[in-house]
Amino acid sequence: MPDVTLTAGSAAAISLSPGDALSVRAIVAGQVAELVAHSAADPRERLSTLLTGLAEEAHTLREGMTLWSQEYRPLLRVEELTNDEHDLALEACTPWLGRALGAELVGDCCWTSFRAWLEGEGLPEKWVPYPVGIFKRADERDGRYGLRPGSSRPGDLVRFSAASACTVLVSACPLTRGAADPAAPVIEVTWNEQNS
Numbered sequence: 210m211p212d213v214t215l216t217a218g219s220a221a222a223i224s225l226s227p228g229d230a231l232s233v234r235a236i237v238a239g240q241v242a243e244l245v246a247h248s249a250a251d252p253r254e255r256l257s258t259l260l261t262g263l264a265e266e267a268h269t270l271r272e273g274m275t276l277w278s279q280e281y282r283p284l285l286r287v288e289e290l291t292n293d294e295h296d297l298a299l300e301a302c303t304p305w306l307g308r309a310l311g312a313e314l315v316g317d318c319c320w321t322s323f324r325a326w327l328e329g330e331g332l333p334e335k336w337v338p339y340p341v342g343i344f345k346r347a348d349e350r351d352g353r354y355g356l357r358p359g360s361s362r363p364g365d366l367v368r369f370s371a372a373s374a375c376t377v378l379v380s381a382c383p384l385t386r387g388a389a390d391p392a393a394p395v396i397e398v399t400w401n402e403q404n405s
């Protein structure tokens with residue numbers, strides 16, 4: 210059973226202890242989830258998708274890889290995935306990006322949700338770290354670069370384990386969403402199962 214079910218444009222904050230598991234599962238095809246993580250000891254220390262991509266020599270998630278903080282401390286590990294199309298390069302979706310793309314957004318943008326959490330932690334900064342774009346993809350087709358529908362199929366998941374104490378925020382993206390109905394559940398999040 211999921212601990213939280215998200216509609217597009219909603220988010221959850223989850224505190225993890227070392228060894229805890231966190232699963233992000235798509236309920237519908239085409240849905241993207243964005244994820245950021247912060248050290249529990251110091252929320253100013255965040256997951257760096259840039260450092261992770263370079264240190265792991267990867268531009269997507271793959272089984273066994275570590276997600277590193279800006280100070281090269283391990284925050285999360287990828288334990289299992291059923292889909293290997295994810296993004297480590299793009300920023301969180303914002304109202305301005307939605308406007309530029311002519312998208313009809315529902316709920317809060319991932320940036321809005323992440324920023325609200327940071328503000329609650331006493332970090333009222335405008336820009337937030339780039340997220341892991343779970344099921345997110347952008348590529349060039351017929352000479353035109355752009356966001357594509359999320360790579361998720363119903364039931365696709367990524368399961369992480371916490372490598373250190375951290376807070377993870379998961380947002381069900383309102384920009385790349387898999388359901389026309391804004392009230393439809395699109396992402397399930399489950400956590401706090403200890404990995405064996």
Ligand SMILES: [Zn+2]
Pocket residue numbers: 243301302318319320380381382383384385
């Ligand atoms: Zn988003």
